[in-house]
Amino acid sequence: MSTPSAIIVGVGAEKGLGAALCRLLAGKGYHVVVAGRTPEKIARVADAINASGGSAEAVATDATDEAAVMQLFEHAFAPRDGIAPPDFVVFNAGINRQIGFRGVTAAQFEEFWRICCFGGFLVGREAARHLTPLGRGTVIFTGASASLRGKAGYAQFAAAKAGLRMISQSMAREFGPLGLHVAHTIIDGGIDGDRLRARRPELETDGLLNIDAIAETYWHIHRQHPSAWTQEIDLRPYKETF
Numbered sequence: 189m190s191t192p193s194a195i196i197v198g199v200g201a202e203k204g205l206g207a208a209l210c211r212l213l214a215g216k217g218y219h220v221v222v223a224g225r226t227p228e229k230i231a232r233v234a235d236a237i238n239a240s241g242g243s244a245e246a247v248a249t250d251a252t253d254e255a256a257v258m259q260l261f262e263h264a265f266a267p268r269d270g271i272a273p274p275d276f277v278v279f280n281a282g283i284n285r286q287i288g289f290r291g292v293t294a295a296q297f298e299e300f301w302r303i304c305c306f307g308g309f310l311v312g313r314e315a316a317r318h319l320t321p322l323g324r325g326t327v328i329f330t331g332a333s334a335s336l337r338g339k340a341g342y343a344q345f346a347a348a349k350a351g352l353r354m355i356s357q358s359m360a361r362e363f364g365p366l367g368l369h370v371a372h373t374i375i376d377g378g379i380d381g382d383r384l385r386a387r388r389p390e391l392e393t394d395g396l397l398n399i400d401a402i403a404e405t406y407w408h409i410h411r412q413h414p415s416a417w418t419q420e421i422d423l424r425p426y427k428e429t430f
Contacts, residue, residue, distance in 0.1 A: 190272035191219050191243065195264050197251055197311050198281030198330070199224040199233055205330065205379055206280045207233045208399040212407060214242030219271050221264045223249040224281075251281040251307030261314040273322060276410050277315040279308045279352075280330045286341040297344045304348035305355070312359055316368065323367040326410040329356045333376040333422070353420075360419050369417050371409050375402070376424035395427045 194213050199206030199222050210220045214237045222237075222244050224230040230246040237244040249260045265273050283303045287296060308329055319325035335353040338346035356372035363370060380396035402423060409418050 192272050193219040193274045194276035195221045195274050196278045197223045199230050205399050208403040212403045219243040222246045225250050252302040257310040265318050275325045277327045279311040281307050284345050289343050292344050300344040300348045305351035308352045320366050326369045329372045331372045331374050372420045374422035376422050
């Protein structure tokens with residue numbers, strides 16, 4: 189029996205959502221393709237999984253580079269003894285920081301769009317191209333509450349995340365009938381990972397989203413029966429004011 193496999197795009201720090209997803213899937217018996225922009229970071233994630241008895245490989249990938257994303261999927265879906273084609277793809281790449289609207293440059297606005305939206309389009313398109321002929325699979329896009337409402341100083345982030353949400357909805361309606369489960373997660377709050385902790389070490393753990401808990405929700409979405417698929421779900425810490 190072949191080992192199932194998955195592609196996680198947007199893996200960075202070992203204490204981050206992308207890495208948590210890789211570890212969870214490896215623990216479920218998956219071979220995980222660990223994709224991210226920084227070779228050293230994704231190598232540490234893959235090496236840790238392999239050292240603990242799991243199966244993973246690091247593939248350096250810039251999600252905003254069309255050729256690189258296409259090459260990633262061609263590699264992951266190439267026939268390999270003992271490893272089945274991927275049936276689970278996650279787009280988790282992102283960038284976020286506050287910039288006053290009058291100070292946002294055209295280059296900054298485009299950077300946010302390229303990473304948060306255009307990268308999602310490229311990954312989603314390649315996932316659809318490779319999974320649709322197989323008639324099965326799950327694609328999850330990591331979104332944010334900014335996709336629903338724009339906050340002061342975050343226009344560049346909200347615009348990009350709203351675009352990603354629309355990509356997810358359009359894909360779900362086009363490819364759901366063909367067996368492809370497409371979902372969008374609204375992360376409504378700060379993620380308790382290395383990136384946020386480096387900037388805001390004073391934040392209370394109870395007010396942040398736990399990376400392993402988020403990863404478990406992604407796994408639940410992947411395992412849903414097709415008669416009751418989730419297209420969108422919002423996740424927030426219990427101390428959120430809603």
